[in-house]
Each structure stands twice: as C-alpha cells, then as structure tokens.
Amino acid sequence: MRNIPYGRQQIDQDDIDAVIETLKSDFLTQGPKIEEFEKAFAKYVDVKYAVAVSNATAGLHIANMALSVKEGDRVITTPITFAASANASRYCGAEVWFADIDPDTYLLDINAVKKLIESKPKGFFKGIIPVDFAGLPVNLESFRSLADQHGLWIIEDAAHAPGGSFIDSKEQVNKCGNGKYADCAVFSFHPVKHIACGEGGMVTTNDEEIYNNLKLYRSHGITKDNMSEDPGGWYYEMQTLGYNYRLTDMQAALGLSQLKKNIEGVARRNEIANRYKEAFQNTAIKFQSLPDGALNAHHLFVIEVENRKGLYDSLRANNIFAQIHYIPVHTLPYYKEIGYGDADLSKAENYYNHCISLPMYPSLTDEEQNYVIKKVLVFHG
Numbered sequence: 001m002r003n004i005p006y007g008r009q010q011i012d013q014d015d016i017d018a019v020i021e022t023l024k025s026d027f028l029t030q031g032p033k034i035e036e037f038e039k040a041f042a043k044y045v046d047v048k049y050a051v052a053v054s055n056a057t058a059g060l061h062i063a064n065m066a067l068s069v070k071e072g073d074r075v076i077t078t079p080i081t082f083a084a085s086a087n088a089s090r091y092c093g094a095e096v097w098f099a100d101i102d103p104d105t106y107l108l109d110i111n112a113v114k115k116l117i118e119s120k121p122k123g124f125f126k127g128i129i130p131v132d133f134a135g136l137p138v139n140l141e142s143f144r145s146l147a148d149q150h151g152l153w154i155i156e157d158a159a160h161a162p163g164g165s166f167i168d169s170k171e172q173v174n175k176c177g178n179g180k181y182a183d184c185a186v187f188s189f190h191p192v193k194h195i196a197c198g199e200g201g202m203v204t205t206n207d208e209e210i211y212n213n214l215k216l217y218r219s220h221g222i223t224k225d226n227m228s229e230d231p232g233g234w235y236y237e238m239q240t241l242g243y244n245y246r247l248t249d250m251q252a253a254l255g256l257s258q259l260k261k262n263i264e265g266v267a268r269r270n271e272i273a274n275r276y277k278e279a280f281q282n283t284a285i286k287f288q289s290l291p292d293g294a295l296n297a298h299h300l301f302v303i304e305v306e307n308r309k310g311l312y313d314s315l316r317a318n319n320i321f322a323q324i325h326y327i328p329v330h331t332l333p334y335y336k337e338i339g340y341g342d343a344d345l346s347k348a349e350n351y352y353n354h355c356i357s358l359p360m361y362p363s364l365t366d367e368e369q370n371y372v373i374k375k376v377l378v379f380h381g
C-alpha cells in the first residue's frame with residue numbers, strides 16, 4: 001500500500017489543461033484569470049468581493065492592514081491554529097492575546113473571549129480572529145454581537161473551511177467567508193487545503209472600502225483609480241505603502257478548475273468523516289462535535305486519544321502519516337517569550353496532548369480508510 005498522508009491535493013487532467021492553456025496565453029500574471037477566479041469564488045461563498053493573494057498569510061496581513069491594525073493594538077485569537085493566524089497581526093505591530101478553546105468543538109470559546117475582554121478596560125482590545133478549525137465554522141453571529149458590544153472588528157480565518165456553513169438565529173445558512181458577520185475572511189490554497197494553487201489565498205468582504213484597500217495593499221499601494229490628477233494613460237499613483245502579494249494567472253487558472261470540484265470534495269470529506277465516526281463511536285476515542293445545522297468542510301479529521309505519541313508512532317510504522325494540529329501557538333518559543341496575558345489556556349493544552357489528525361482528503365479510498373481505521377483500533381480500540 002502507498003504511504004497515506006493526512007492530506008493531499010487532487011490534480012486531474014482538466015486542472016493540468018487549465019494551467020497549460022494559461023501558459024500559452026498572453027498573461028502569466030495580472031491577466032483575466034485572476035478576476036475570473038475572484039468572481040467565481042465570491043459567488044461560491046455568497047460574498048460581494050474577493051481579492052486573490054499569493055497565500056493566506058499575505059491575505060491575513062493585508063486584512064489586518066485594511067482594518068487599520070497598528071503598533072500597540074491588541075487582538076485575540078485561538079491557540080489551536082496555525083501560527084500565521086497570529087503572526088499577521090504581529091506584522092502590523094499588534095499584540096496577540098490568546099483565549100481558550102471549547103473542548104468539544106475545538107473552536108475559540110466565546111465565553112473565554114468575553115471573560116478576557118471584560119477583565120480589561122474599555123478599548124483595550126481592537127479585534128478578534130476566530131478560526132474555522134478543521135473546517136468547522138465558528139458561529140460568527142454570536143461573535144459579532146460580542147464584538148459590537150465592545151467596538152471590535154472580526155477577521156474570520158477560514159483557511160480550513162471553503163464550503164463550510166452554519167445556521168444563524170434567523171435560520172439562514174451562512175457560508176464561511178460570506179462576510180455577513182465578519183469584516184473579512186481569509187482562505188488558503190496551499191495543497192493540503194481544499195483548493196490547491198501551489199501557493200495562494202483569497203480575502204473576502206462585503207465592505208467596499210475594505211475591498212479597495214485590500215487591492216491597494218496587494219499591489220504596492222499603486223492604483224489607477226481615484227487619482228489626484230490624470231496627465232495621461234501611463235500615469236498611476238502609489239497612494240500608500242503596499243506589497244507584491246499577487247497571485248499569478250497560472251495559479252488562478254488552477255484555482256478556478258479546483259474550485260469547481262469543491263462541492264463534491266466537501267461531500268466526500270463528510271462521507272469519510274462519517275465512516276470514521278461510525279468506526280470509533282463506541283470506543284474511548286473522542287472526536288470534534290458538530291453543532292446543530294453546521295456543515296463541517298473537514299480540512300481535517302481530528303481524534304483525541306489517551307496515548308497520542310504511541311498512536312502517532314504506531315501509525316507511522318504502518319506508513320500512515322497522521323499529523324498533529326496544532327502545537328498551541330502561545331507555547332511556540334517566539335510567543336512564549338513575549339508572553340501576552342495570563343489567560344487560562346488549559347483546555348487548549350489538554351487538547352494538544354491528545355489530538356491527532358487522521359488521513360482526510362477526497363481521493364482517500366475506502367480500502368485505505370479501512371486500513372487506517374483498523375490500525376487505529378488495534379492500538380486504541
């Protein structure tokens with residue numbers, strides 16, 4: 001049997017053809033595929049605006065910039081995420097404080113966030129960055145009302161969740177990244193995520209001003225719109241200090257072709273999740289709970305077990321490359337040394353001691369999954 005990783009991309013002939021077609025076209029970058037991809041993605045997640053970027057970390061950076069995050073601001077995020085969720089605010093000079101997770105959903109616990117905010121004077125914090133961890137959507141309606149009470153912005157880190165959704169109190173389905181409750185959302189097109197561009201990302205928003213700023217920061221702060229003068233066709237203005245965070249047309253062509261498969265991909269991921277749940281339901285193995293009405297996009301399938309290191313090593317010995325998501329960000333040496341706040345993060349730390357992500361990707365066969373299940377149960381049943 002081939003090695004079984006925890007996640008992998010699926011590249012079919014139509015993906016390859018799409019990239020080759022772009023290679024033969026007039027534009028390798030800054031061409032028509034970018035806008036086509038942005039429009040298709042915006043439609044997919046039910047949002048007004050989408051801005052394609054070179055990766056989700058760049059997307060998080062310009063999302064912070066578009067929300068005017070600056071030196072000395074304080075933001076709150078979850079410790080159970082990839083470091084980039086926190087790092088992007090650091091690029092803008094902000095302090096990153098952590099609040100604990102809910103031990104059942106593994107998501108940022110709104111009560112812990114509330115407690116942290118209320119323990120400080122008014123205006124102490126500026127924003128919240130909740131993460132749709134493993135693909136499970138955060139209930140942003142609740143976070144929005146908390147944020148509004150305290151004048152905070154929200155950036156949804158939806159890197160794990162294209163195609164996920166939750167139902168709000170009005171019984172409306174809210175797709176991750178739809179911008180109804182968050183100011184903006186960020187997606188990743190790294191190959192372990194749902195949509196593979198090699199590298200790539202997308203920022204979504206319903207706010208026109210944020211959208212215009214995202215476009216400026218993506219491309220050096222240079223624009224041909226809203227200029228102070230217009231002496232001729234060559235003229236452009238650099239209106240602010242931006243970056244080169246652009247996606248190429250080859251990547252956008254691949255992204256477009258990958259996006260078309262994501263509905264099917266998320267359905268298959270849920271099929272795989274249900275097979276795992278069925279196999280582990282009467283054992284001591286614990287898995288992420290699913291709130292009523294939520295659709296988990298399942299970037300990951302995480303279980304919690306007593307002897308995690310033992311299971312990790314035993315699966316490796318059987319060519320199953322399970323992974324750990326994540327080492328809590330506040331325990332990484334860089335953040336440990338800074339040591340923002342003193343919130344109780346024991347649930348995140350306890351989760352980390354037991355979690356392991358099993359193989360989860362649409363092309364995982366039933367036979368491969370049965371093999372994984374068997375090896376997990378042999379060790380842990």
Ligand SMILES: *Cc1c(COP(=O)(O)O)cnc(C)c1O
Pocket residue numbers: 055056057058081082084085131157159160187188189190200201
């Ligand atoms: C992968 C990931 C990112 C960063 O994505 P890149 O596209 O690799 O920059 C950010 N946040 C989370 C939660 C991620 O999993």
